Amino acid sequence: MSHVFPRHCHTEFPIAVGGDGCYLIDDSGKRYFDGSGGAAVSCLGHSNERVRDAIKTQVDKLAFAHTGFFSSEPAEQLADLLIQHAPGSLERVYFVSGGSEAVESAIKLARQYFVERGEPQRKHLIARRQSYHGNTLGALAVGGNAWRREQFSPLLVDVSHIAPCYEYAERNSDESLEAYGLRTARELEDEILRLGTDSVMAFLAEPVVGATLGAVTAVDGYFKEVRRICDKYGVLLILDEVMCGMGRTGHLFACDADDIAPDILCIAKGLGAGYQPIGAMLCTSAIYDAIASGSGFFQHGHTYLGHPVAAAAAHAVLTEMIENQWVDKVSERAEFLQSRLQAHFGQHPNVGDIRGRGFFWGLEFVDDRESKTPFDSDMKLAAKLKKAAFAEGLVCYPMPGTRDGKVGDHILLAPPFIASDDELEDALKRLVVAVDKTI
Numbered sequence: 477m478s479h480v481f482p483r484h485c486h487t488e489f490p491i492a493v494g495g496d497g498c499y500l501i502d503d504s505g506k507r508y509f510d511g512s513g514g515a516a517v518s519c520l521g522h523s524n525e526r527v528r529d530a531i532k533t534q535v536d537k538l539a540f541a542h543t544g545f546f547s548s549e550p551a552e553q554l555a556d557l558l559i560q561h562a563p564g565s566l567e568r569v570y571f572v573s574g575g576s577e578a579v580e581s582a583i584k585l586a587r588q589y590f591v592e593r594g595e596p597q598r599k600h601l602i603a604r605r606q607s608y609h610g611n612t613l614g615a616l617a618v619g620g621n622a623w624r625r626e627q628f629s630p631l632l633v634d635v636s637h638i639a640p641c642y643e644y645a646e647r648n649s650d651e652s653l654e655a656y657g658l659r660t661a662r663e664l665e666d667e668i669l670r671l672g673t674d675s676v677m678a679f680l681a682e683p684v685v686g687a688t689l690g691a692v693t694a695v696d697g698y699f700k701e702v703r704r705i706c707d708k709y710g711v712l713l714i715l716d717e718v719m720c721g722m723g724r725t726g727h728l729f730a731c732d733a734d735d736i737a738p739d740i741l742c743i744a745k746g747l748g749a750g751y752q753p754i755g756a757m758l759c760t761s762a763i764y765d766a767i768a769s770g771s772g773f774f775q776h777g778h779t780y781l782g783h784p785v786a787a788a789a790a791h792a793v794l795t796e797m798i799e800n801q802w803v804d805k806v807s808e809r810a811e812f813l814q815s816r817l818q819a820h821f822g823q824h825p826n827v828g829d830i831r832g833r834g835f836f837w838g839l840e841f842v843d844d845r846e847s848k849t850p851f852d853s854d855m856k857l858a859a860k861l862k863k864a865a866f867a868e869g870l871v872c873y874p875m876p877g878t879r880d881g882k883v884g885d886h887i888l889l890a891p892p893f894i895a896s897d898d899e900l901e902d903a904l905k906r907l908v909v910a911v912d913k914t915i
Contacts, residue, residue, distance in 0.1 A: 495522025498892045498899055500871065508866070509891075509903045512873035516686060516719045516836065516890035518750040520796060527751045530792035534785045543781045550787035557794055558758065563729050564737020567761035570774075571754065571782040575718030575744035576610030578755040579680075582714045582740045583614050584776045586678040589712070589763050592770035598677040601633075602667050602711075604640045606881065608688040609680065609716050618680050621688045622881025636671065638663040640685060641694040644829040644840065645848060645879060653695045661701035668709050678712040678740075683730040686719035687875060690838025690886030691831055699734040712739040712763075718755065719836075722746030723797055724890060726807030726834030733833065739763060752789035802893045806834045813837065813891075813900060820904050826851075826915050835893060840878055840886045841915070850884040853877075857885040857914065864910035870903055 482489065490502035498521050499507045510518055520527065534550060541548050555569040570585075572578050583601065590598040603609070605620040616625060617632035620640075625632065639646060639660050647656040668676050679702065685692040706713040715738040720730040724746055727733050731741070740763065744755030767774055780786070797803055813835060821827040821839055828842035841861075843851045851857050858874035865872045865887075878884030887907070891900060 497521045497523055498895045506869065508869050508871050509899065509906065510871045511865075511889055511891050511903045511907070512871055513746075513890045513892060514750060514871070515745065515873060516724055516888070517745045517748075519723060519746040519835075519893050520749045520793060520802070521892040521894045522750070524749070524751070524793075524796060526796050527749065527789055527792040530788045531751060531785055534788035538784050541784060542779070543777075548782060548784040548787065550784050550791055551782040554787045554791040554794065557791060557798075558756065561728050561798075562741070562758055563732055565760045565762070566737065566741060566758040568759050568764040570757040570759070571787060572744075572756065572778060573753045573780045573783070573786070574755045575716075575742065576612040576615045577778060578718060578742035578744055578757045579609045579615040579618065579716060580612050581757040581776060582680070582742050582759075583618065583678070585740060585757065585759060585763065585767075585774065586712050586714065588775060589766050590677050592766045595674070597675055600636065600671045600676045602636045602638060602664060602671075602676060602679045604681055604685075605637045606640050606642065606688045606878075607637075607680075607682055607685060607716075609682075610718070619688075621877065623877045624688075624881070636667050638667050640689060640692065641698045642685075642689060642692055643695050644692075644831065654697055657695040657698035658701055661698050661705065664702055665705045665709075668705070668711065673709050676709065676711050678714050679706055680714040680716060682716045682720060683734060684720035684725055684833055684836060686836070686888065687873070688877070688881075690840060690875065690878060690888050691833070691836050692838065693831065693833050694734065699731070699736050703736045706739075714738060714740040714742070716742045718742055718744040719890075722794075723803035723806055723893065724834055724836045725832075726803065726810055728797070728803050730833075747793065748786060748790045749793045751793065752783070752786035754783070754786040754790050797893075806893050809897075810834045812897060816901060816904055817889075820908050821911075824911070826911075832889075835889075835891055835895075837889045838886050839889075840884070850879055853883045858887075860914045861885070861887060861910060864914045865907060868906040868910050870906040870910065872907065 493503050494501035603618045607620040609615045609619040618635050620637040641660050717730045721743045741758045748754040817830050829840040843849045858876040861874040873888035878886045
């Protein structure tokens with residue numbers, strides 16, 4: 477009997493014993509193509525020599541030094557490299573152990589920033605329906621997924637949620653893409669006006685919505701209008717790139733595709749590529765300076781901030797991406813992946829939408845393509861798709877509740893950047909078999 481508390485109490489998982497490039501290997505020797513990188517994590521696959529060597533070298537030099545007493549060379553070097561490539565005026569990096577911690581840090585920094593500036597009345601957060609920002613209570617509160625929030629709602633702080641930019645399901649039939657984007661973005665302004673123009677501290681959004689919508693990109697112009705509205709009312713723009721950042725969408729920072737820069741940015745997952753648990757919050761010099769010239773102390777912290785081994789691994793990951801131009805390769809090869817998805821699923825009667833960017837794609841399943849009607853939630857389609865794909869040796873990321881947290885199903889694909897065309901094609905063929913067996 478296992479003493480591990482699993483994610484699902486009534487599912488027995490195979491034991492993973494090895495990783496080879498794009499594949500995971502269980503204790504029976506079966507190989508699984510990691511078509512979602514776990515949860516968009518394993519961007520460099522499972523056996524990158526540079527990253528493994530960096531971890532071993534750092535463990536031999538220094539395993540841990542608490543940031544209440546020391547900084548470390550790996551943390552300093554990683555921060556320098558991130559800021560060298562970061563958008564806008566992002567200037568400082570706060571290292572944590574994962575995405576939820578990065579979002580928690582961003583929320584608390586936004587609040588302290590306004591307190592330090594003498595604007596303690598700014599307390600409201602605005603986010604979007606069907607967003608996902610993590611599972612700690614603060615991150616869960618700002619997330620907009622009804623199913624994840626429901627049983628914990630009495631514990632969550634009050635956060636406003638406006639519409640996502642979800643063109644497939646929410647654009648009016650007589651509405652242009654530009655008009656839809658502007659209308660949706662201006663829900664932010666309406667909510668700021670409703671709450672009070674001097675009471676909102678931040679708006680938080682994913683540039684490409686991952687887990688809960690399935691690689692939904694915003695229409696052109698949406699985020700530029702969001703940036704304009706935030707600037708108009710002095711509201712901080714926090715972008716959550718935990719899943720979509722670090723090259724996943726064909727840009728090192730996902731917001732570069734929308735030609736904007738945030739005030740605070742959260743990254744994780746692909747930053748460590750699965751080799752070590754690490755995340756980071758980046759902020760502008762203006763935000764940092766407000767703290768530095770005020771109390772001088774960010775009232776927040778975790779034990780493993782700036783962990784030297786995690787930072788060394790992430791520095792090796794980022795160096796690997798830059799020196800071998802993996803982000804450019806993802807951008808260049810996105811057309812191939814999209815074309816093969818269209819070839820296999822573009823005419824499927826139950827695939828309503830294929831969307832995404834780079835190596836980050838979603839397939840939304842519907843009962844009827846014409847009306848875009850989702851399957852009945854009682855079918856538990858996403859769970860069945862996950863099980864069928866896994867049986868075919870494919871790890872993918874199906875999720876239910878696409879439309880509103882209750883109905884709708886999608887599959888998220890986020891393969892390793894190192895996957896060859898043949899490996900991608902083979903993975904999609906496995907997915908075809910799984911879909912055909914399920915629907």
